Amino acid sequence: MNCGYVALIGRPNVGKSTLMNHILGQKISITSRKPQTTRHRILGINTSDAGQVVYMDTPGMHQDEKKALNRYLNRTADTTLLGVDVVVWLIDGLSWHEYDEQIFKKLKRAGLPVILAVNKVDKVKDKEAILAFFDQAQQRYPFEYLIPISALKGTNLDELQQRILQLLPEGGLIYPEDQITDRPERFLAAEIVREKLTRRLGDELPYAITVEIERYQELPNITKIYAIIWVERSTQKNIVIGKQGEMLKKIGSDARADIQKLIDQKVYLQLWVKVKKGWSNSERSLQSLGFSEIE
Structure with missing residues (x-):
């Protein structure tokens, strides 16, 4: 092989x-x-x-x-x-x-x-x-x-x-034959939420946004996911939430549907939007939000 x-x-x-x-x-x-x-x-x-x-x-x-x-x-x-x-x-x-x-x-x-x-x-x-x-x-x-x-x-x-x-060189399998990625479902869930944010929002705002999974709870019949959407300014927070929370509801609905397909189980998804000023220009903030140099 x-x-x-x-x-x-x-x-x-x-x-x-x-x-x-x-x-x-x-x-x-x-x-x-x-x-x-x-x-x-x-x-x-x-x-x-x-x-x-x-x-x-x-x-x-x-x-x-x-x-x-x-x-x-x-x-x-x-x-x-x-x-x-x-x-x-x-x-x-x-x-x-x-x-x-x-x-x-x-x-x-x-x-x-x-x-x-x-x-x-x-x-x-x-x-x-x-x-x-x-x-x-x-x-x-x-x-x-x-x-x-x-x-x-x-x-x-x-x-x-x-x-x-x-x-490629000849050799044995590096990963088990049924494994498809090295990333846990928790990470993939955060990425799916960020994808929906990127697709729903304007050209500039997605670059000031990141997603952090605060809690990922796997139960027998449902997976409960609690995620924080971090933005850099309060005006951005208002855009993500939208009028009467409509934008955030759409993003949550889009993300939940894709996560359910990924893990083949019912999903409860709770999203919060919070402000962390200048996170994208702070090495310390990047590390705290999971941007690790060694992956």
């Missing part, structure tokens, strides 16, 4: 979480149209007769390091390159962006086999342009494979998985 670790890297919002979820056939990483939705390194474990691929979904690599949270996201993305066997660099579109130059430098330092996966090819009508871009990309870096994919529609994902397995 071929078994090993694969880092999914790329700029924010290129489809890394969507790709991993589609490969696993189960939602492990939360998704939205907004950049920086993924904040933690999350393992997705795919076991087949051919081997075991342990995917690492990472925060997007980006240039903005104005806040402590941004610096944390970049450090998490960078450290993922340590100890993996293969890198899948996901880009969208047939052009390079400014920060891609930094990724080239990091990959050269790492010296790992890299697959370039160009996402959202279903939106590219000129297929000759894909071949031309691949030719140009191969001149810039010695990619092992260059594969056009659509993470959302599943295009060429079988080929991508086959190529990944070919590059």
Whole structure:
């Protein structure tokens, strides 16, 4: 069997979480149209007769390091390159962006086999342009494979998985064959709540929000979850709660439905909204809220 670790890297919002979820056939990483939705390194474990691929979904690599949270996201993305066997660099579109130059430098330092996966090819009508871009990309870096994919529609994902397995070392299973992630249900529940917040709220507000599970109680017929939604200002609190609590009710209803699917049990979900001023720019606050350097 071929078994090993694969880092999914790329700029924010290129489809890394969507790709991993589609490969696993189960939602492990939360998704939205907004950049920086993924904040933690999350393992997705795919076991087949051919081997075991342990995917690492990472925060997007980006240039903005104005806040402590941004610096944390970049450090998490960078450290993922340590100890993996293969890198899948996901880009969208047939052009390079400014920060891609930094990724080239990091990959050269790492010296790992890299697959370039160009996402959202279903939106590219000129297929000759894909071949031309691949030719140009191969001149810039010695990619092992260059594969056009659509993470959302599943295009060429079988080929991508086959190529990944070919590059992994031979060995025994790293995780039990029925395990699909390294994260506990408590963590996944918090992420689902944050996904619903991100999807329901405006462009800026989600970046000032994080979710903390205060209590996770598993009973025979129901799981009771008590969560705190942390924001940075009282005005943000009012937006999250909404008029007569309507927004918070919608977010809670959305999240509860997804959590029930995840754990296959009835869920009672209680949400509170509280203010922690400047949490996203405080290293101490980040640590207290579960943003650990070692994951």
